Amino acid sequence: MTHTTPFDWRPFLVRWSGEWSDSLPDDEARSEEDEAARRARWLGFPPASEERIAAMEERLGRRMPPSYREFLKVSDGWQHAGGFVWLLAGTADAHWHNDELGLADMFEEYLDDDAGPDERRDVDIWRRGLQLDVESDITYVLMDPEDVDEDGEWAVYTWASWRAAAPERYANFVEFMRGMHQEFHNLRARPGEGEPEFVNDTTREQDALVQQARLEVLRGNWEWAGHALDEAKEYGRPRATGLGDQIRRLLGQTYMVYYGGVVTDPRYAPELLPALVAEHAAHSKDDSTLMFHLRGAGDDVVSSAYTTLEQVRDGTYRYTAAGPFGEAVERARELARWGDTDEAWRTLMDALPLWQPLGPDHLVPLGWVADPVLGPLLTPERGRELLSTPRGGEEGDAPNPTAGLDPHDLAWLADPDPHEQRTAYRFVLIEEVNPEDVPGRLAEGNEAALGDPVTPDEARNRFLRGKTEFSSYDDKALMAVGRAGTRWSFAFDGTPAHIDSQRFVSPAAAASEGSRAVVVWSGLRTRLGKPFFHLSVAQDGAEQYAFTYADGQVHRTGEVPRALDPERFFGSRRMERSEENTEAERSLLQAVTAEFGVRLPRHAITNGRLHTFTTRSWTRPPVEGEAYAVVSISGEATH
Known part of the structure; x- marks a missing residue:
């Protein structure tokens, strides 16, 4: 004892x-x-x-x-x-x-x-x-x-x-x-009018501790500094809250984080206001409450806060910074908007030692967390790496880089979805084509225009907004776009309907003009019908080979390479057990990865924001004698 x-x-x-x-x-x-x-x-x-x-x-x-x-x-x-x-x-x-x-x-x-x-x-x-x-x-x-x-x-x-x-x-x-x-x-700590100034040995000791903590944070020693600032905050020292909240925000601790009076200082508002406003936008619709955290702010700061709030809500806010770090921010955003979030993060971290604070109450670049493209880069682990990196002219030991969030393959698509929402998906991979050119190969007219980067939920809501009719023969896919490796681009749909194997038309041939394209559609774990899996590969506008597993049978065309031969994955099994489906799905995705040297960015697809567009229908039009339904939002239907 x-x-x-x-x-x-x-x-x-x-x-x-x-x-x-x-x-x-x-x-x-x-x-x-x-x-x-x-x-x-x-x-x-x-x-x-x-x-x-x-x-x-x-x-x-x-x-x-x-x-x-x-x-x-x-x-x-x-x-x-x-x-x-x-x-x-x-x-x-x-x-x-x-x-x-x-x-x-x-x-x-x-x-x-x-x-x-x-x-x-x-x-x-x-x-x-x-x-x-x-x-x-x-x-x-x-x-x-x-x-x-x-x-x-x-x-x-x-x-x-x-x-x-x-x-x-x-x-x-x-x-x-x-x-x-x-x-x-x-x-x-804040004497009223007529009261003596509150200065004594304790306040001087705590203020000196705050100043030392500030330097230690810039040197990367944020854990000790965070405890020191917490103690100084309990003593009511005026700088402690503003400094400590910057640390807490990067650790993902957003509750009661308001940056003290620092956020209303015009020097720091460009960095701290966006973070404050983004958190307000995420959790409140009553914008009058924003002023509660801007007490004492001048008109310029208040105006900037509400302008930033509008930009955050409509997805147009763009974080900028001065100097070499600001240049890295622009490069990182370009990488992140096409899905390469790991490289985007490394770009920011490589430039961070050159970053300079806006003043003595500024510890970290923070406005980027409100940027719709850069914000999703942050995880608690990455926040700790940023805080541990010396910056602002201070010296210290560089931290070990945090591990990347993206596996270098496709097999992660077979992993269980934490929210059990991704039980089926489809994607198109196109070789030697830039992501911004993908829509022109899979869509027509206005639908080939890329939208601003959005989350999957935002994309789905925009896709359905104003739609008044839904046809059973129309299967247009809402797809996110990005890079699938050094030579490939992708278009990805995480919520497709069940495949109509009788009327399905692979977009591989149309997408492969002057290039090569791969189409995968997996529903091996779908709850909408029997398990299925489709793979098709085309080059220069012509399909080379394809196979579809459905209803316990495999249908193939062309000469499928041995590495992708469906008999290796399905054989004579009817895939009635979920563990069999998952095993086959994972093995197939690993084979596609090895055959074409491709990958899909998990973090960007599941947690980030990507450009989207709407494809042509993946099914052929009905022929004479085929019935279909057109359903209106009023519930009426014609056949």
């Missing part, structure tokens, strides 16, 4: 008392007790003797935890513990709470049937806790004799009904008193 060094209470309490005394206006009316404490520069009381502490323990039937006992030996009670506990109990006033207000029953009403020990403790503390608050603003302080650590310390819980939160836990009495000292500082 390890034991901690006893806390030295006297210098801590003396400093606290002096800071409290110096923070009071000279002409403020106060009670006799407060005036005496101010003049004495002491918020405590005479120390309790060992006999007095022993008598208290005999009265309560328990030996007190070590840190509280040592506190009592310095001061038998305390005044103004934080901002809402005016008198803290000493030996005479500490008593068992015994749920005298029925709070245990109140908390118990909110418990679920599967409530764990922590939730249960929030109830039981009112029945067994030792109450330390004597005078307060409806704020309770209880020590829990059943929540004990290896040093015999009891946890301390505080709760106030007006805070609308669960009881807050402190590991021991020392941590509770430190927390109350921080609360006192936090409430006094």
Whole structure:
């Protein structure tokens, strides 16, 4: 068992008392007790003797935890513990709470049937806790004799009904008193009119810690710096929140991240406003609430915020930066918009050491997280890599690069979809053709125009918007476009309907004029019908070979290479078990990867934004005698 060094209470309490005394206006009316404490520069009381502490323990039937006992030996009670506990109990006033207000029953009403020990403790503390608050603003302080650590310390819980939160836990009495000292500082950090300037040894130490933390973040030592900034934030130091929130945002921690007053400073608004606005756009439709986080901002900053909000919502926001890093941003966006997100990220990281902050309260490039193309590059792992990279003229050790998000193959398409949405898909691969030229080979007229980069859901919503009729013979695919390797481009549809094997027309031949094209359509795990798989390959406008597995049968044309021979994957099996389907699908995709040297960018397809377009129908028109349906949005249908 390890034991901690006893806390030295006297210098801590003396400093606290002096800071409290110096923070009071000279002409403020106060009670006799407060005036005496101010003049004495002491918020405590005479120390309790060992006999007095022993008598208290005999009265309560328990030996007190070590840190509280040592506190009592310095001061038998305390005044103004934080901002809402005016008198803290000493030996005479500490008593068992015994749920005298029925709070245990109140908390118990909110418990679920599967409530764990922590939730249960929030109830039981009112029945067994030792109450330390004597005078307060409806704020309770209880020590829990059943929540004990290896040093015999009891946890301390505080709760106030007006805070609308669960009881807050402190590991021991020392941590509770430190927390109350921080609360006192936090409430006094911004003096009101007529109040003395709040400057003392603690504020100077914390401000120096903030400055050191800033330099350490720029050197890549963000973890230590983050803890230091969190501590300074508890003390209410004005720069700590703005700096710490920049770290939290890159780690994916977006809750209650508002960048303090830094976001309203015109120097930093170009970097911090987009990140703030993008989070607002993602979670709120009430734009009036945005002003709550822009209090004190000038008209230019407010105007910029609402302009940026409009751009974020319609997908037109574009992040820019100065110097070599800004040039890398443009290259990265070009790579990302065609799906090469791993290379886009490496481009940003390679240029990051050359990045310069906009001022002393700026730690990281951040506006790019709101960019519709660059924003999806961020993951918590990549955020840590960025934070660990020295920049802004500071030196440090470069971090190990984070692993890429994209496998170099097609086989990932056979992996289970976390949301079970991708059970079928189809794609076209075209060799030696740029992505922007793909639509011209698969679509006609206005439909060959590429749309702005969008997510799959956004693309689907736009595709269906305003559509009034749906025909059973019309199978136009909404496809995302990008690069499929060094020599190939792709068009990908992740939500196709079930294949109509009688009327299906592969687009491979039309796509292969002056080139080579590969078409894959997989429904081996589809829930819409029986499993199927199609592969067709064409060159210079003519189909070379193809096969379709459907209804337990394989139909082929042309000479299929041995590596892609469907008999190797299906044989005589009817593929009735899902594990067989997945095994065959994965093997086929691996074979296509090896045969053509292609890949598809998983991260861009599933989490990013890509350009889209609508293809020609993948089915032939109906012939005489074939029935089809045209369904209108009103529900009417003709045959």
